[in-house]
Amino acid sequence: MAETTRGVNEGQQRYNPAEIEPKWQARWDADASLYAAESHDAGKPKFYCLEMLPYPSGQLHMGHVRNYAIGDALARFMWMRGYNVLHPMGWDAFGLPAENAALKNNTPPAEWTLANIAAMRKQMRRMGLSYDWETEVTTCLPDYYRWNQWLFLKMYEKGLAYRKKSKVNWCPECATVLANEQVIDGRCWRHDDTLVEQRDLTQWFLRITQYADELLSGLEKLEGWPEKVRTMQRNWIGRSEGTEVTFAIDGCPDGSKVTVFTTRVDTIFGATSVQLAPEHPLVRHWASFDEKLAPAVEEMLAQQKAAREAGDLGAIEKHGVDTGRFAVNPYNGELVPVWVANYILADYGTGAIMSVPAHDARDFEFAAKYGLPVKRVVAANVDGEGLELPYLGEDEGVLIDSGAWTGESCLEAQEKMAAFAQTNGFGSKTVTYRLKDWGVSRQRYWGTPIPMVYCERGHAGVEAGGVVPLPESALPVLLPEQVEITQQGGSPLGRVEGFVNTTCPVCGGPARRETDTMDTFVDSSWYFYRYTDAKNSTAPFDSAKANYWFPIDQYIGGVEHAILHLIYSRFWTKVMRDLGLIHNDEPAARLFTQGMVIKDGAKMSKSKGNVVSPDLMIERYGADATRMYALFAAPPDRDLEWQEEGVAGISRFLAKVYRLTTKYAEVAGKGSGKSGGGADLLRTLHQTIAKVTQDFSGRWHFNTSIASIMILVNEIAANEAAMDSGEVPALAIGEVFRGLVRMLAPFAPFVSAELWELLGGGGAVFRTAWPAADEELARESEMEIPVQSNGKLVTVVRVAAGSDEAVIKAAALADEKVVARLEGKTVVKVIVVPGKLVNLVVR
């Protein structure tokens, strides 16, 4: 900032954040206890305020600044309200970017990552964020990831971690497998121009599906979570109740059967074909000897592959091939043709369906294309009257032409027909999910080593090459430091002889270590528990500590984690609860997802060239103005358009606060009181306190909190003459400035600390009590009542506060503008809403 030559007025100084902020930052850095949480057994009400931990890319961006400005304001407010606050920060430090950086710069991932962490920690301190650095968690350090390994072993013991060969998502760019949650529209979540391939690999999985029902039903209780996130998780879990029905294949010498999954077993009398996925085992079996079927199936699979590569799986045209075989409908013995169809998903339900064209839109379309019969079995009433097909009729439908079930309602028939299948041994009610088990193996270096070995020779109970879990005493399995990172396939750890070759912990024979590492989402699934006991070297954390702090009272982060981190961490919480480590069912009682920071109408990104650097903003306007602008420019749940002029505006506002406070610091420092004049100023002060307090406890619309503080400051400025003359007494001045500075503390901590000291406040301003709104002082003596005629404003009358209906009505009718307006008209009705308005209904 340019130096001005203007001399300062007596007792007031120019606001200079470049001087104030580093001074306070140094003081805060020197005092580790300042933001430290108190012990879990201090007997105080607790508040766990958490922002999502960042990936240490090396640079904070505006999204971080916004996220942390919200959390920091809340944490400071809760301290001032007397809570024991835990406000920690850490680093999601494993992951591919470190390996890419290693390739590019020839720096070891650990070195690169730790340097980035140091740089970002410095930026956070520069922002004046109130983190308790004593509880810092860095996921790439052995004291953290050993507990990933420990928990993985516990899950293995419980059968929740297992190995299987299956089709997995492979990103050629990352050169590793991805979880289903990390594939978006067939593309990698980190490389949206890279198509994910399907590969058959043996991988480690976590049995998240075991908790599918609880993950779903738990959403109902998460009232403090945005409805949007709950809906997204509900969709992702994709629970579907239905019935499995087994059809025998007609005339098949080997007794083959096919089981279909349907949610509408009531319509089974209308089934006119059975449709199988091309990958279905029965199809493979038939294709192995059926020369006509084999090429058709091959073609179908090839087409699917091509469509997937074009990234356009949804647009593929539905088509099918008749296998020439028939299946027997077990309800009525009817023979229906068996087809192979390209739209049947192999990994959903049983990979086979019954096709009921009359009552399913997609089956209807398919039947029309291939001339399959359409057989109506549901109508709106028993007479089967005129409804166009396909007719779904779930709630109001009645079965027709359905044997013993004719005349039943669809819903009743579903129950009875499923029971019938069960009794007769050809089916049962069942539930399927879209959610699949979580594949956690990654063929990468920079992650947590999976604590498993493969015993080469085998021993009792373990075949040669079989899995042997390491004992707890072998933890941590350290990630070797000298590893060559290359782009060639396979896990880089597989090329480290000293790592791979080991001995079997059971038989002592030669063994090979697992060379895959864990998905980094494992790290972030439970990091927030570690904050409660970050230095524990004998357990992931002490249960008593975790039980005191959990659930997180407020979790704040971006909505982009709605079905990744936020579903994994809910799962992990339930697992740890079942392991007896914690009591809570859910990690966070309340979740807040803040809006994006945009510039020129688009999300900030390097490719668009619209990135605004937080460092630059701090340099130009200071950290206080930068973070306060992030809270002022929009309510926190909405997108925020970054306008530098707005930051300058906040900076001017803070300069005004600074000028006024320094000018009156001496007189204000003499004490504070509530009587003897200055009523107007005190009224505004207490109205502002009420408003800001309300915003904190409710909607977090800090934009309006800050606006009301600006009104207070404008009012103070308007009272300068009265303050100078002594018309406003010193005690009132003290009250006003002490209130103002404390209200500013959650939003602009640096300048608040500086001004609090000048006021002789003593102690850290954000550890003093939040000012209390005095209703008496806040009350207006007069109120303005708008007077309307037929809903249109005529005038505003002033009456004494608390006037009753009769007084307000009389005042309204006596007003000269009202009298003029009523000339020659009849008042039909007078509506008086005390304290609000008067509306005259006239004719």
Added chain:
RNA sequence: GCCCGGAUGGUGAAAUCGGCAGACACAGCGGACUUAAAAUCCGCAGACCGUAAAAGGUCGUGGGGGUUCAAGUCCCCCUCCGGGCACCA
């Protein structure tokens, strides 16, 4: 296609329970101070009609309908924008 959000001045927004639409800012314009500029301070500012200037009037919260003394807010229909899900049987 289905499910969530959203649309208010030149701009960001406010109006929290159906009760003065546009608080508070940004940008703009006019003025004071200054040799000048910056900074600061004061004032103006939804649109249209009207007036010498006023006064005054009309319209106005994406569009159309409705409920009500009163609608940005509630109900019905529609448009556009953002996000999520999507061959899920």
